[in-house]
Amino acid sequence: MPINKLLIANRGEIAVRINRAARELGIRTVQVHSAADADSLAVELADEAVDIGPPAAAKSYLNAGAILEAARETGADAVHPGYGFLAENAEFADAVETAGMIFVGPRGDTIRRMGDKAAARQAAQEAGVPTVPGSDGLLTDPGAARAIADKIGYPVMIKATAGGGGRGIRIAQNGDELDTLAPQAASEANAAFGDGGLYLEKVIERARHIEVQILGDGNEVVHLFERECSLQRRRQKVWEEAPSPALDAETREALCGSAVRLAKSVGYRGAGTIEYLYDDKTGEFYFIEMNTRIQVEHPVTEEITGVDLVAEMIRIAGGAPLSVRQADLAIKGHAIEVRINAEDPANNFMPFPGVVADFRFPGGPGVRFDHMLYPGYQIPPFYDSLLGKLIVHGESREHAIARLQRAVSEFRIDGLKTTAPLFSALAEDAEVRSGAVHTGWLEPWLEDNGAGLAQNEGGLAA
The missing domain is CATH 3.40.50.20 (Rossmann fold)
Known part of the structure; x- marks a missing residue:
């Protein structure tokens, strides 16, 4: 209705x-x-x-x-x-x-099945979607974990079956570390999510994080192509873009097609994201999990497809069928989103709650800023430090990066320190500009460059 x-x-x-x-x-x-x-x-x-x-x-x-x-x-x-x-x-x-x-959003039983990472992995396997080598289900005892790890090879990732945000995850380089870290991961997951269940996956070194946006109405499913989210700090995304600079047309078709198969197999309703690790050395991709909700980074998909994902979610929930067909969807240009947080990137990203004294937000063609700010707003210290998302769209990836540089240079929030200087510096980096990054790239870069991300109170590089 x-x-x-x-x-x-x-x-x-x-x-x-x-x-x-x-x-x-x-x-x-x-x-x-x-x-x-x-x-x-x-x-x-x-x-x-x-x-x-x-x-x-x-x-x-x-x-x-x-x-x-x-x-x-x-x-x-x-x-x-x-x-x-x-x-x-x-x-x-x-x-x-x-x-x-x-x-x-999706029905409760769909959330339950796809939110349990072990059950989602099984659903992916049943749908013919490749998964990272690992345990077939939840780990039952330390001996079973050791046996699986010995078979697939180290390093292995110990992952909580519930939750997200990087919690309940550890990487073990050998059997002794596995024995020590698995109980830690279970304890953290149980405290955060009320579920200490764990499973194992082989670590794909220098992997890219690529996710596919899907929409379903309970019967039909379409994909809206992929986003790359490889620039991460402590497994938290900081820079997202669409499409991925790593994929060729054939791989894109295979990757996105696998996401549609999986979503159809569970009768998916609403907006969802199916996440993969991509090995650009081999061209292989592996399902890792599904997010049964709208994502923080959904605007980059909106920018390259012209589809309002949030409006589509609401229409579908009200009983309407999908308003878009796969044949009508195409990639138009390139989009990048960066997360503007109230944090000091030069001081280990320490949260920086305070009062928004004044601001100047960027504008012009291809620039969008989704935010919650107004002059005099007191940033509460009780929640996530995200202030807003700066999204740019260009005719090409090079154009989008140039537009991002221009937009960040215009950005100012008086009274706060923000992550804006990080994105100014990343946009200048040769490896970022060439697209030669992976999920482990950013943290070593920050060790070498973080101290140089000082800023004035407006959030711009000093």
């Missing part, structure tokens, strides 16, 4: 983004917020707002009961979870639907 009133169960720039998409579709919006976000831009833009609790996320944005009560009180007929918080919580998706409302 069509959605008339949408409750946004998130905060920050993604809440602003969802609100705008819904309003353009003629849908009224309800913004839930913690006490710390009462003065946020998302609250100001929504038709209605409901305070759901104290600043701590566990008592507000992770409080499913309070969110559902807000939806009932305001007469919302749908809930959009954004990313993070409850976005990949199968029980929350079930609870929304049990309450007679629409969950804007």
